[in-house]
Amino acid sequence: MTDQSTLTWPDTEGPRTVRWRSEAGVPAPKRVVIADDTTTADTAYRLACEGTALLWRGDYQNARQLLQAMARRAERKPRKGGAAPKAAASPAEAFHLHRQAQSQRARTLGMVLIPLEGDFGIELRRAPDVRAACEEAWGAPDGEPSVASLREILGLIGAHEWRKKGVPVAALGGAVIHPYYGVFSPVRGEYVDLVARTPLPSEELAFDIGTGTGVLSAVLASRGVKRVIGTDQDARALACAKENVARLGYASQVEVQEADLFPPGRAPLVVCNPPWVPARPASPIEYAVFDPESRMLRGFLDGLKDHLEPGGEGWLILSDFAEHLGLRTREALVGWIVEAGLEVVGREDIRPRHPKATDPGDPLHRARAAEITSLWRLKARAE
Template sequence: MSTIHWTEGHTHQSARWHSENSTPLPRRVVLADDRMRADQACRHAAGGTALLWLGGDFHNARQLLGAMGRRVDRGPRRAGTSPSDAFHLHRRAKGQRAGVLGRLLVLLGDDYTLALRRAPDVRQACLEAYGPPRGPVVVSLRELLGVIGAHQWRLKGVDVPALGARVHPHYGVFAPVRGEYVDLVARTPLRPVPRTAFDLGTGTGVLAAVLARRGVGHVVATDISPRALACARENVRRLAPSGRIDVVGPCLFPEGRADLVVCNPPWLPARPTGPVEQGVYDPDGAMLDGFLTGLAAHLRPGGEGWLVLSDLAEHLGLRTRGQLLAAVRAADLRVVDRIGTRPTHPRAQDPDDPLHAARGAEITSLWRLTPAG
């Protein structure tokens, strides 16, 4: 357990250090309050010094964070000579930005109280994200704002037209805000309706609930994330008839075989920098490969697998269609059908997005797979 130290007046203070994206303990800490200017804050943060906001105003701290972000964004940006270069430069710039902004810190008390003027009550949001308090803890303001936002998403939920209901994501669990992959699973014909189905990497449990609503007799949903397992259990209790869905894990495949195995793995073979990014980035395509290599052994005779996958990685030069099809063949599988749809999320139509060309060409597909034999 890391401990962060600072000096307040002539008194040495300390607290636990917590970072969801495993940011190392800051080398040096200085105190900051409403008198701190954005230029000064950026110089400290860019040099590796953290700023612990004590005794100031919460909204002023947020404004300082925004001003720091605008200054970082004004810095020079290299243009990529290829889609792959553009992606890696974009990721590097995002990482550097996160590193600078992540050095503006706040102190949470014994019960997650944020003792700043005009501060919101963050205790419930922190309890949901971090679990029971274990004494004072220092976190980045940027992370805390994400925790607050996740709590609001959890209360409000995400509307899922395919269910006619809302799904409530937890902190660190990818929210089903991109509805095209849900719609693909909701509308692809079931011939016949399976008695059993597996939903691998269930996240919020949204696809498991869709399958149950479509009449699948028994759905087993899995995930490797304890947060996702808790989130899915909470959602399926509300969304599915009692006993139709079991949530198990942490694992990829559950025991046994199914008539249908559905998997919507993270779409980009790159390393995530935090828990939320685990829904988008799959290091070295490990989950995709695990699904393909394990599928045949977990299908009942006549069963099939549904791989729901964006081709964004292909447009970014991170994976080719040939490599995907070769992996399918190597797993002794064959493609029965492919149903595709274009994304409708705002970033696909944003010309200022550095990855606009790739996003504009993106197709999300449901690949129907069966054993080759």
């Protein structure tokens, strides 16, 4: 038996217990067996579906191939005569069934485990050097061995490569933003384009609420805003934003502060790009995408009036994806704006350009195809 912070498995010299690592917040598996190059994909998939984890002791690249084979089995359609997948009665149910399937798939594929040395090295044949990727996500090694799922390690490697390569941003003249692990990446550039093209109410001061990578702060600075204050609560986001604005040459214009939404004071422009989907995150790193009960959205709206200078504007960047899924109505959004003592003075719209918007095979294709991202220009309503 194991708890959420340690993993125990049978070894030749008796049970061994080490630290369990999971950025997704997944508890350590309770049942663990040793697996190696002789373990078949069918056996591995059956054990994983039963809740038994496989601690890998073979060739690292073979573990990757095994994981790919398990993924193919997870994606197989039911055999003829088997139980058909439940049909969704509404877009909201389709969304929840999609997330449920994703969660089940993640749990199953997360059962292939890789042992890590105290310096995050992997002592398996043909294993890559993942130490830098692990340190970027987990911090400096403590010298203690640990175990993590292969699927999560591959995610760390992918995030490390994105951080090294960066994401070019057209609104910054093609300059590159380097996202940290767990910080929302500006790969969907349409929301950045909205901030780049909407007329500024002032060039004196702007607040960027939930700055993330700092991309919107950088765009505002590039447009001539003399002082920008970007806020966030996440330690990775704060470090990421500071590095990006410094790398882009805007450190003298942009100040990054730790804050719950708003910094002290008022500004003639307050910008916020909250998570767009009002659903419960399945893991801590999903808070960049999901806003449970629209807490950040409503917090921004409710506090905006008290942080706007007279005549100032609040820019809310929000997709209507949740509306097409039936998770939030346009009437509810407009009602929250009115309740917060605000009024809409303009709106800029843009269509998404990401591949899923034109993929009819996507289970949420209908909602994605209809999606529009908007920049809502808000002002304090005259009493």
